[in-house]
Amino acid sequence: MFIVAAIAILVALSLAVIRALLGPTVFDRALALNSIGTSAILLLAVFGFLTGRPEFMDIGILYALLNMVGMYAVLKYFRYGDLSHTGEEPAE
């Protein structure tokens, strides 16, 4: 049962990697990155059930938060070109 779920998540992961390689714009790649992150979280939970060690789910919780913060950092870099930008638009 969990092997079916693990295979499905791996298939979805490989399809997201294909989109990350193909995507013409940079936002396609960011979207694929988010999808890969969610797949990793679910794959960790399924692994925890398959191997009988529930500690993998704690890593999953941590990575869910890291995924969100990392995506915001990537988007800030896309917009301002600099991670230390204070966010004030220049007055024109």
Place this chain on the structure above:
Amino acid sequence: MTALDPYILAGLSWALILGGSFFYVTGAIGLTRMPDVFTRMHATSVSETMGASMLILGMMLQSGFNLNTGRLAVILVVLLFTGPMITHALARAAQFAGLKPELANDRTRPARRKPAAKRSPAAREPAKAAKRSAARTRRSGTKSRGGQSSKR
């Protein structure tokens, strides 16, 4: 949960995990095949809400009522909260960068033509087809006027 028959529980969790896997793969296929950034975001939202929720609910039913269920519930809550946040931020950033959604009116690829036009002999020999259709209208002059004269 302890009062439920274990077979019903196992069957329900099996059904939820299968359904979750199906929605997850569907969302990933949509991510690969959709034509535009914004439609791809729409496809991944399916896999993040329906797929992930059903998978995690199936696993929660499988593990019974202990600490693992609580951990899975925390994962589910975090996913359900951060999924729309990230999608919204991505869409807003894409619009700010100047990407516009691709509308049906300005497709760059031509729509698929009917394949029957290639195989009909009229396409290959237009002169013969014109003669044939002219002969047909001459033979059945009354019928080609819309068929109203035969019915009453």
